[in-house]
Amino acid sequence: MRHLLSYMLLLLAVTILLDQSDAQKSVPVTELTSKGGTNYSGSGEGKLEIFCYRARPYSPFGVFSSSRLEYRILPPSYALYEGESEQEVHYLHGNASQSWLPVLFQRKHVSFPPFTNKCIGIVSSYAYSFVFREYNIDYFRLLQCVASLALFFYARNLVHSPAIFYSGGALLGVLASILLLIFLLKRLFPGGRMTVAAMFVTGWSFWIYLLLQLWNSKFEIFCHYKHYFLAYIGLSAGIAFLICYRIGPPKDERTIDTMQILMQFVALNGVYFSSDAPEVTLAFCIIALLAYNFPARMKARFTTWLQRRFFKPTIRMLTEEEYIRQGDETTARELERLRDFARSPDCDAWKVMSRLRNPSRFGSFVLGESHLQDSEILEYETTGAHFDDDSALTHDTTDDDDGEHDVDIALRRNLLAEGARSASRYLTSASSVLANGNHTGNHLRNTILHRT
Numbered sequence: 001m002r003h004l005l006s007y008m009l010l011l012l013a014v015t016i017l018l019d020q021s022d023a024q025k026s027v028p029v030t031e032l033t034s035k036g037g038t039n040y041s042g043s044g045e046g047k048l049e050i051f052c053y054r055a056r057p058y059s060p061f062g063v064f065s066s067s068r069l070e071y072r073i074l075p076p077s078y079a080l081y082e083g084e085s086e087q088e089v090h091y092l093h094g095n096a097s098q099s100w101l102p103v104l105f106q107r108k109h110v111s112f113p114p115f116t117n118k119c120i121g122i123v124s125s126y127a128y129s130f131v132f133r134e135y136n137i138d139y140f141r142l143l144q145c146v147a148s149l150a151l152f153f154y155a156r157n158l159v160h161s162p163a164i165f166y167s168g169g170a171l172l173g174v175l176a177s178i179l180l181l182i183f184l185l186k187r188l189f190p191g192g193r194m195t196v197a198a199m200f201v202t203g204w205s206f207w208i209y210l211l212l213q214l215w216n217s218k219f220e221i222f223c224h225y226k227h228y229f230l231a232y233i234g235l236s237a238g239i240a241f242l243i244c245y246r247i248g249p250p251k252d253e254r255t256i257d258t259m260q261i262l263m264q265f266v267a268l269n270g271v272y273f274s275s276d277a278p279e280v281t282l283a284f285c286i287i288a289l290l291a292y293n294f295p296a297r298m299k300a301r302f303t304t305w306l307q308r309r310f311f312k313p314t315i316r317m318l319t320e321e322e323y324i325r326q327g328d329e330t331t332a333r334e335l336e337r338l339r340d341f342a343r344s345p346d347c348d349a350w351k352v353m354s355r356l357r358n359p360s361r362f363g364s365f366v367l368g369e370s371h372l373q374d375s376e377i378l379e380y381e382t383t384g385a386h387f388d389d390d391s392a393l394t395h396d397t398t399d400d401d402d403g404e405h406d407v408d409i410a411l412r413r414n415l416l417a418e419g420a421r422s423a424s425r426y427l428t429s430a431s432s433v434l435a436n437g438n439h440t441g442n443h444l445r446n447t448i449l450h451r452t
Helices: 002-026 084-093 139-153 154-160 163-178 179-187 193-202 206-217 218-224 226-247 252-272 278-292 295-308 318-341 349-355 359-366 374-382 400-436 436-452
Strands: 029-031 039-041 048-053 065-072 079-083 109-112 120-125 128-135
Touching: 048 084, 079 084, 084 120, 139 154, 139 252, 139 278, 154 163, 154 252, 163 226, 218 226, 252 278, 318 359, 349 359
Parallel strands: 029 048
Antiparallel strands: 039 128, 048 120, 065 109, 065 128, 079 120
16 A cells, blocks of 8 residues: 555656646747847747847957847736746746736836846737847946946035035935825824734735836826826925925034945945946946045056156247246246235334345335346346357458347347346246245245345
């Protein structure tokens, strides 16, 4: 009797396995391809139909590629099973509960990872049709990665921005207004808190169904009730904005740091989930973290090296007229700064006068007169002590006009050279004042006063 029972159990197990194998053999498997714009369709007989996608070879240039199935004729109801192979799809179909829950998740497209095998099984009593598409670059994913990286690096600035604070508060106010609807539902249903709690604990499928129905009918709802919808959004956003305005932007450093960390965490999640190649996006996240926490001094040196190595600035030489004009402007500006200093309370007048050779001349200079006397200008224009050795360029001394012309040229060259030296000295003095502050500026003023 015991042996007979064992044989019967063994026979039953073999029969079940054979039935499952026959069922698997009887279900055709269709290979998905995007070549030629192939249109796939289902019979709509309520049987399981399997469609499989074979992964493409991995390539670093296909990080932001994507593949998806897009319905052209969406069945009113269907069950979808997803797995890595047709055997897994058969297993999911054989062990699926007879619940109406899978029917609720009606998606108009199904995504396929480009570097991983994937199969789907569709069971529907209605005819359906779809097309399979492959994108070498999914611009939405690329934009998601770039925007997330920008959010990560500029999170500190965004947290300090009042506009981001008020707009984010208004958005959170709109989302948080759902709590008001839950409170109203608690008042409407009998039983109060217990009824609402029971609905949330045991009736979660009802809420999923309700949210999906609202999402699928979002355009119809907006078209028919757009005035109420806009009024609700405006009212909730306005109340949230007023609350944020009353509280004001955060000023506590710990609060700001917490907001920054949360924002950067969201940004890194956006980078990581922007591609079906997690190892590449994980490398992006690690590089972003290292670059953000890199020492500022070394970062500045690296940036300077890059600019000098690959983006060399083009240096334009000054013309002779520009050089003279800059020298004159700098000289006049520095002399005016010296006058302002002498008139200011910071100037110790008695100490300055004790160090001057000609105090009356310095007083005239402070009152607005020139810092050079006519005799000094005449001596400078007539002296030949600083002439360059340009007389060797001409040997014709018989013609007086040519001689005067050569002397005039030599004088002009000498004046230009002296003006260039003076402009260079004053440019150096101005740079020293701007770079080193009052100490160098006071030293420069004392030097000029001593020479005066």
